[in-house]
Amino acid sequence: MRYWLFKSEPSDWSWDDQLAKGAAGEEWGGVRNYQARNFMREMAVGDRGFFYHSQKARAIVGTVEICAAAHPDSTTDDDRWDCVDIRALETLPEPVTLDAVKQTPELADMVLVKNSRLSVQPVTADEWSLICRMGGLQDG
DNA sequence: GCCAACGTTGGC
DNA sequence: GCCAACGTTGGC
Numbered sequence: 457m458r459y460w461l462f463k464s465e466p467s468d469w470s471w472d473d474q475l476a477k478g479a480a481g482e483e484w485g486g487v488r489n490y491q492a493r494n495f496m497r498e499m500a501v502g503d504r505g506f507f508y509h510s511q512k513a514r515a516i517v518g519t520v521e522i523c524a525a526a527h528p529d530s531t532t533d534d535d536r537w538d539c540v541d542i543r544a545l546e547t548l549p550e551p552v553t554l555d556a557v558k559q560t561p562e563l564a565d566m567v568l569v570k571n572s573r574l575s576v577q578p579v580t581a582d583e584w585s586l587i588c589r590m591g592g593l594q595d596g
Numbered sequence: 597g598c599c600a601a602c603g604t605t606g607g608c
Numbered sequence: 609g610c611c612a613a614c615g616t617t618g619g620c
Contacts, residue, residue, distance in 0.1 A: 463617095490603095491603090510617080510618060510619085511618065511619085514619075534611065572601085573603085573617050573618065574602095
């Protein structure tokens with residue numbers, strides 16, 4: 457299983473919006489960046505991901521599961537763009553802020569820190585378990 | 597609200 | 609195919 461991170465502006469699509477979709481999940485449409493799209497094409501059903509609030513919130517707030525592999529993005533007719541579907545799994549009891557990530561040496565190489573503009577990105581297994589613990593989850 | 601970083605576009 | 613101009617993202 458692989459691990460990922462999905463970024464969203466809460467004013468656009470928030471964790472609450474994602475939670476409201478429940479087990480059915482929701483298409484992660486609207487991504488118009490090749491790197492991000494390529495990562496989504498690599499995702500498999502059952503992979504896990506973090507849900508990150510950008511802009512004012514700047515924190516990892518929950519975990520999600522990939523519930524549909526990459527398929528054409530329904531928000532456009534342009535066939536260059538694919539996306540996956542994700543569903544909310546757990547809310548982090550304690551959100552892990554960008555500040556906290558930056559202050560943790562083991563997380564200094566995270567794409568979140570290194571390439572802050574990439575909206576869909578891979579997370580290593582070590583990063584995953586550490587952030588889960590920091591957020592108050594036993595495990596992913 | 598500003599601005600740096602980065603990705604994309606389009607002229608040559 | 610290069611690169612300048614432009615637009616967008618996201619941290620501060």
